[in-house]
Amino acid sequence: MDLGATTYDDRDIAGQGWFVRSYERLGLAFDRLLLWEAKPLDPAKVYSKVPPELLHKYQYFNIPAHTDLSSPSHPVRILKQIAQPGDFVVFKLDIDHAESETAILQALLDDPQASALVDEFFFEYHVTFGEMLRYWKSQADPAKSLADAFALFYELRQRGWRAHSWV
Numbered sequence: 001m002d003l004g005a006t007t008y009d010d011r012d013i014a015g016q017g018w019f020v021r022s023y024e025r026l027g028l029a030f031d032r033l034l035l036w037e038a039k040p041l042d043p044a045k046v047y048s049k050v051p052p053e054l055l056h057k058y059q060y061f062n063i064p065a066h067t068d069l070s071s072p073s074h075p076v077r078i079l080k081q082i083a084q085p086g087d088f089v090v091f092k093l094d095i096d097h098a099e100s101e102t103a104i105l106q107a108l109l110d111d112p113q114a115s116a117l118v119d120e121f122f123f124e125y126h127v128t129f130g131e132m133l134r135y136w137k138s139q140a141d142p143a144k145s146l147a148d149a150f151a152l153f154y155e156l157r158q159r160g161w162r163a164h165s166w167v
Helices: 018-023 041-047 075-081 098-110 111-117 130-139 144-159
Strands: 034-037 058-061 090-093 120-123 141-145 162-165
Touching: 018 090, 034 075, 041 058, 075 098, 075 111, 090 098, 098 111, 141 144, 144 162
Parallel strands: 034 058, 090 120, 120 162
Antiparallel strands: none
């Protein structure tokens, strides 16, 4: 699952192409790619970049990732409807909206069934960290520090997730 997906690019050093290549190097091929992107994009442009061998695995939601759990398109609801115990689930959360990211992460953490489905988690946690402020600008949460990020990733790893900071 990729929340904040933009478009596929084989040259990506941090995106869909990177995920596909990185996991293939480990001998893991995705059987499904669920992607959310809030920025309106031309569907022809989105799908023209997807390699033909991935097209049948590609589900692109060109809508904001909903934070209301009653919404049928809430990513955590869809995760629970599709994934099965034993599936290898990678979840990337980088929609550049701190409140929404926090709400989606909290929905995952509050739901033991959903939380148990996640194996690997990538998260761009917009904390107040000097080196990143020029990129994050107003997205950084002034109440959160780098220490808070370390504490969060420690908690996620204690849950059994391979949790990584994403930039």
